[in-house]
Amino acid sequence: MAVYNTPTYISGRSLFGPYLDDRVCCVALLMTLAQVKQSPNDLYFVFTTQEEVGLRGAMTAAYALDPDYAVVADVTDADDLPGEGHTGTARLGGGAAIKVMDSSVICHPRMVETLRDLARAEKLRWQMDVMEDGGTDGGVIHKTRAGVCTGGVSVPCRYIHSPQESVALSDVEDCAALLTAFAQKELPPLRQERV
Ligand SMILES: [Zn+2]
Numbered sequence: 001m002a003v004y005n006t007p008t009y010i011s012g013r014s015l016f017g018p019y020l021d022d023r024v025c026c027v028a029l030l031m032t033l034a035q036v037k038q039s040p041n042d043l044y045f046v047f048t049t050q051e052e053v054g055l056r057g058a059m060t061a062a063y064a065l066d067p068d069y070a071v072v073a074d075v076t077d078a079d080d081l082p083g084e085g086h087t088g089t090a091r092l093g094g095g096a097a098i099k100v101m102d103s104s105v106i107c108h109p110r111m112v113e114t115l116r117d118l119a120r121a122e123k124l125r126w127q128m129d130v131m132e133d134g135g136t137d138g139g140v141i142h143k144t145r146a147g148v149c150t151g152g153v154s155v156p157c158r159y160i161h162s163p164q165e166s167v168a169l170s171d172v173e174d175c176a177a178l179l180t181a182f183a184q185k186e187l188p189p190l191r192q193e194r195v
Pocket of ligand 1 (some may be wrong): 021052158160161
Protein backbone atom coordinates (compact mmCIF):
# COMPACT_ATOMS: atom_id res chain seq x y z
CA MET A 1 0.00 0.00 0.00
CA ALA A 2 1.19 3.55 -0.73
CA VAL A 3 -0.22 6.85 0.51
CA TYR A 4 0.47 10.54 -0.08
CA ASN A 5 2.61 11.83 2.79
CA THR A 6 1.77 15.51 2.37
CA PRO A 7 0.75 17.86 5.17
CA THR A 8 -2.76 19.06 5.87
CA TYR A 9 -2.99 22.75 6.71
CA ILE A 10 -5.30 25.74 6.78
CA SER A 11 -4.45 28.95 4.95
CA GLY A 12 -6.93 31.75 5.44
CA ARG A 13 -10.33 30.11 5.05
CA SER A 14 -9.06 27.31 2.80
CA LEU A 15 -8.10 23.79 3.79
CA PHE A 16 -5.36 21.90 1.93
CA GLY A 17 -4.28 18.29 2.16
CA PRO A 18 -4.55 14.80 0.76
CA TYR A 19 -7.72 12.73 1.12
CA LEU A 20 -10.10 15.61 1.74
CA ASP A 21 -12.13 13.37 -0.62
CA ASP A 22 -13.86 12.18 1.35
CA ARG A 23 -12.64 12.85 4.88
CA VAL A 24 -13.92 16.42 4.73
CA CYS A 25 -17.46 15.10 4.36
CA CYS A 26 -16.95 12.84 7.38
CA VAL A 27 -16.28 16.13 9.18
CA ALA A 28 -19.41 17.66 7.67
CA LEU A 29 -21.44 14.68 8.92
CA LEU A 30 -19.91 14.96 12.41
CA MET A 31 -20.77 18.69 12.42
CA THR A 32 -24.30 17.75 11.40
CA LEU A 33 -24.55 15.21 14.20
CA ALA A 34 -23.53 17.93 16.65
CA GLN A 35 -26.01 20.45 15.21
CA VAL A 36 -29.18 18.36 14.88
CA LYS A 37 -31.41 19.26 17.83
CA GLN A 38 -34.39 17.07 17.10
CA SER A 39 -35.81 15.22 14.16
CA PRO A 40 -39.16 13.61 13.34
CA ASN A 41 -37.32 11.14 11.09
CA ASP A 42 -35.35 7.98 11.78
CA LEU A 43 -31.83 9.15 11.02
CA TYR A 44 -28.87 7.03 10.03
CA PHE A 45 -25.42 8.51 9.53
CA VAL A 46 -23.34 6.13 7.46
CA PHE A 47 -19.59 6.47 6.98
CA THR A 48 -19.10 4.17 4.04
CA THR A 49 -16.06 2.22 2.95
CA GLN A 50 -14.61 1.50 -0.51
CA GLU A 51 -16.51 4.18 -2.44
CA GLU A 52 -13.59 4.69 -4.78
CA VAL A 53 -13.36 1.05 -5.83
CA GLY A 54 -17.01 0.38 -6.60
CA LEU A 55 -19.39 1.98 -4.05
CA ARG A 56 -19.20 -1.25 -2.10
CA GLY A 57 -19.88 -0.05 1.44
CA ALA A 58 -22.81 2.09 0.31
CA MET A 59 -24.34 -0.85 -1.52
CA THR A 60 -24.50 -3.08 1.55
CA ALA A 61 -25.41 -0.24 3.95
CA ALA A 62 -28.31 0.93 1.78
CA TYR A 63 -29.59 -2.61 1.47
CA ALA A 64 -29.44 -3.11 5.22
CA LEU A 65 -31.04 0.23 6.17
CA ASP A 66 -33.65 0.25 3.36
CA PRO A 67 -34.17 4.04 3.64
CA ASP A 68 -36.96 6.17 2.18
CA TYR A 69 -34.53 8.99 1.43
CA ALA A 70 -30.79 9.29 1.12
CA VAL A 71 -28.55 12.33 0.93
CA VAL A 72 -25.00 11.60 -0.13
CA ALA A 73 -22.21 13.79 1.22
CA ASP A 74 -19.14 13.84 -1.00
CA VAL A 75 -16.83 16.30 -2.69
CA THR A 76 -17.61 17.57 -6.16
CA ASP A 77 -15.19 18.83 -8.76
CA ALA A 78 -14.64 22.57 -8.41
CA ASP A 79 -14.40 23.23 -12.12
CA ASP A 80 -13.50 26.88 -11.74
CA LEU A 81 -9.92 27.12 -12.97
CA PRO A 82 -8.89 28.78 -16.24
CA GLY A 83 -8.01 26.33 -18.98
CA GLU A 84 -9.91 23.38 -17.51
CA GLY A 85 -12.21 21.21 -19.56
CA HIS A 86 -15.24 22.54 -17.72
CA THR A 87 -17.22 19.36 -17.17
CA GLY A 88 -18.89 20.64 -13.99
CA THR A 89 -20.61 23.67 -12.52
CA ALA A 90 -19.38 23.99 -8.93
CA ARG A 91 -16.92 26.59 -7.72
CA LEU A 92 -14.91 26.90 -4.53
CA GLY A 93 -16.54 29.15 -1.95
CA GLY A 94 -19.86 29.15 -3.79
CA GLY A 95 -21.63 27.30 -0.98
CA ALA A 96 -23.17 23.88 -0.53
CA ALA A 97 -23.39 22.16 -3.92
CA ILE A 98 -26.82 20.58 -4.39
CA LYS A 99 -26.47 17.68 -6.77
CA VAL A 100 -28.66 17.62 -9.83
CA MET A 101 -26.76 14.87 -11.59
CA ASP A 102 -23.39 13.25 -12.14
CA SER A 103 -22.28 10.29 -14.23
CA SER A 104 -23.80 7.84 -11.72
CA VAL A 105 -27.18 9.34 -10.78
CA ILE A 106 -29.86 11.79 -11.82
CA CYS A 107 -31.22 13.00 -8.49
CA HIS A 108 -34.94 12.88 -7.82
CA PRO A 109 -36.38 16.37 -8.55
CA ARG A 110 -38.15 16.26 -5.18
CA MET A 111 -34.81 15.98 -3.42
CA VAL A 112 -33.23 18.76 -5.47
CA GLU A 113 -36.20 21.05 -4.75
CA THR A 114 -36.34 20.17 -1.05
CA LEU A 115 -32.63 20.84 -0.55
CA ARG A 116 -32.79 24.07 -2.56
CA ASP A 117 -35.82 25.33 -0.62
CA LEU A 118 -34.13 24.52 2.71
CA ALA A 119 -30.94 26.34 1.64
CA ARG A 120 -33.00 29.39 0.71
CA ALA A 121 -35.02 29.29 3.94
CA GLU A 122 -31.85 28.98 6.04
CA LYS A 123 -30.17 31.75 4.02
CA LEU A 124 -27.18 29.53 3.21
CA ARG A 125 -24.80 29.90 0.32
CA TRP A 126 -25.65 27.17 -2.17
CA GLN A 127 -25.16 26.28 -5.81
CA MET A 128 -26.56 23.73 -8.23
CA ASP A 129 -24.16 20.91 -9.02
CA VAL A 130 -23.93 19.16 -12.37
CA MET A 131 -20.86 16.99 -12.82
CA GLU A 132 -20.26 15.17 -16.11
CA ASP A 133 -17.34 13.10 -14.87
CA GLY A 134 -17.27 11.14 -11.66
CA GLY A 135 -19.92 9.95 -9.26
CA THR A 136 -20.68 9.21 -5.64
CA ASP A 137 -22.28 6.55 -3.45
CA GLY A 138 -25.59 7.87 -4.79
CA GLY A 139 -24.90 5.81 -7.89
CA VAL A 140 -25.83 2.60 -6.11
CA ILE A 141 -28.05 3.94 -3.34
CA HIS A 142 -30.75 5.20 -5.72
CA LYS A 143 -30.96 1.74 -7.29
CA THR A 144 -31.20 -0.15 -4.01
CA ARG A 145 -34.15 -2.56 -3.62
CA ALA A 146 -37.19 -0.81 -5.18
CA GLY A 147 -35.33 2.50 -5.44
CA VAL A 148 -34.36 5.19 -2.94
CA CYS A 149 -35.19 8.88 -3.32
CA THR A 150 -31.62 10.14 -3.49
CA GLY A 151 -29.99 13.55 -3.43
CA GLY A 152 -26.54 14.90 -2.79
CA VAL A 153 -24.89 17.71 -0.86
CA SER A 154 -21.31 18.25 -1.94
CA VAL A 155 -18.26 20.21 -0.90
CA PRO A 156 -16.56 21.73 -3.97
CA CYS A 157 -12.94 20.56 -4.12
CA ARG A 158 -9.99 21.49 -6.33
CA TYR A 159 -7.32 18.97 -7.40
CA ILE A 160 -9.39 15.92 -6.36
CA HIS A 161 -7.33 12.72 -5.89
CA SER A 162 -4.06 14.68 -5.77
CA PRO A 163 -1.65 15.10 -2.82
CA GLN A 164 -2.98 18.63 -2.27
CA GLU A 165 -6.73 18.78 -2.52
CA SER A 166 -8.32 22.08 -1.53
CA VAL A 167 -11.71 23.10 -0.14
CA ALA A 168 -13.20 26.26 1.34
CA LEU A 169 -14.09 25.98 5.02
CA SER A 170 -17.20 28.08 4.41
CA ASP A 171 -18.47 25.43 1.97
CA VAL A 172 -18.03 22.71 4.59
CA GLU A 173 -20.00 24.81 7.07
CA ASP A 174 -22.76 25.45 4.52
CA CYS A 175 -22.99 21.73 3.72
CA ALA A 176 -23.27 20.82 7.41
CA ALA A 177 -25.97 23.46 7.91
CA LEU A 178 -27.93 22.18 4.91
CA LEU A 179 -27.61 18.55 6.02
CA THR A 180 -28.81 19.62 9.47
CA ALA A 181 -31.84 21.39 8.01
CA PHE A 182 -32.66 18.32 5.93
CA ALA A 183 -32.30 15.96 8.90
CA GLN A 184 -34.71 18.09 10.93
CA LYS A 185 -37.35 18.42 8.19
CA GLU A 186 -40.36 16.15 8.44
CA LEU A 187 -40.52 14.01 5.31
CA PRO A 188 -43.42 11.78 4.24
CA PRO A 189 -42.68 8.06 4.19
CA LEU A 190 -42.54 6.67 0.67
CA ARG A 191 -43.38 3.03 1.32
CA GLN A 192 -46.87 3.23 -0.12
CA GLU A 193 -45.66 4.96 -3.25
CA ARG A 194 -43.14 2.20 -3.75
CA VAL A 195 -45.63 -0.67 -3.49
ZN1 LIG B 1 -12.92 10.48 -4.90
